[in-house]
Amino acid sequence: MRHVRWAAAFIALGAAMTPDPVEAAPTYEILKFEDLDGWAEDDHAAALEVFLETCADIKDAEWATLCALATSQPSARTFFELFFRPVLINGEEQALFTGYFEPELRGSRTRGGPYQYPLHSKPPEVANGSTWYSRREIEEQNLLEGRGLELVWIDDPVDKFFLQVQGSGRVKLAEGGAMRVGYGGKNGHEYRSIGKELIRRGIYEPHQVSAQVIQQWVKRNPVDGPELLRHNPSYVFFREVSEVPSHKGPLGAMNRSITPMRSIAVDPSFNTLGGPVWIEKGGATPLKRLMIAQDTGSAIKGAQRADVYYGTGDQAGRAAGRIRDRGRLVALMPIQTAYTLAPNG
Known part of the structure; x- marks a missing residue:
């Protein structure tokens, strides 16, 4: 939800357990x-x-041209059918769908009471694309403390960690109102899955792991829990997102608000950001719907991989956390593009 360039929580916890796809034409x-x-x-x-x-x-x-014509057709269905063709990319692969959401945390603009865990803005010496200190070094050496980088103080360190994985969220303020925070940079270290680490240790089987399960385990283990979080060396910094109205969704990779159950994160090397994508998701809650590819994620790799945006708050988080389903994605491409890529179609 990243100008959210996320490794969204459910992307990272789920897809990180799946082997990287083999590169092929x-x-x-x-x-x-x-x-x-x-x-x-x-x-x-x-x-x-x-x-x-x-x-x-x-x-x-x-x-x-298509964007200019979009509102001049007799119906939305006519527009899509007249100017696009459905293209199945890498049809021999079965799609993998996961879900993500915008977390809603509790916090305060000032430190006090339960609000002891800061979200930080990016230090000036951290350059985009460079590698800075790891999560462990940042926390154990207090490298951010006392520098005036605190945006807001959160009441739960586990919620802070998952917000860093998710990349953006909303904070309900003790003073009243809310603050939306977005991705502001990172320390340059690659994400390392703590869900995969729990499986490696034999604590859980792969089918048991979800964000909620991990959160509960960390909270039940006050010593081993924080140590598990440091297994992930990546550390995300934030910025206050004041330009997005409260009724709108968080910013996606196109720097526009995304829409629950209509926006998806995709691999932009296969699907055009901003383009329509038809999804057929199976599982306990089947979903057959025309979505718009408006986001990306570091673990969203491959033509048949997508992350469905479920909305804001705990209910959306629970729904998103249950999703790890198969199916297929079909990109809707402009006619000329479609026949150029598949001339025998």
Whole structure:
């Protein structure tokens, strides 16, 4: 939720346990709209509204033309069917869907009482792309203390950790009101999965691990819990996001607000950011819906990989945390692009 460039919590905890996909030349197959299970029943107007949020930001002449035409058609469904073709990329792969959300924490702009755990802005000496001190070094050596880098004080160190994994969130302030914080940089260390570490230690089986399970384990273990968190050397800094109205979603990778259950994070090397993507997610809560690719994540790799944005708060977090489902993704591409990639389609 990153100008959120996240390793979202459920991306990081789930996908980090999956082997990296083998690099291979992508394959493309043009489908018909009637091949999309549930296409006729979807709310295409809702998808079009989200598409219009970011289509003007796609830096491509063909997309610019489509964006200009988007509101001139008799219906949203007609627009998508007239100007796009469904393209299945790497159809031999089965898709993996996970979910993410915007956490809502409790905090205060001043330190006191339960509010003892600061979210920091990026130190001036930390350059983008460079490697700074690890999480362990930052915490054990108090490298950020007393430098005026505190944005807000949180009441729970585990919530702070997961906010750093998620990349952005909302803080309900003890003084009243709320503060939205977004990704402001990192220390340059790669994310290391603490869920995978719990499995390696034999504490849990892979199917048992979720963000909630990890949070509860850390809180039950006041010594081993903080040590487990330091297994992840990555440390994320924040900035206050004051330009986003409270009723809007957090900023995605396109620096625009994302929409619950219509925005997804994808691998931009396969799917155009801002473009429509049809998803067919299985599992206990099947989802067949036209989504808009408006975000990315460091663990979202491959043509058949997506993270569904579920919204803000605990309820959204619980829903997102249960998602690790199979299915397929089908990109909707402008007609010329589709037939260029799949000339025999």
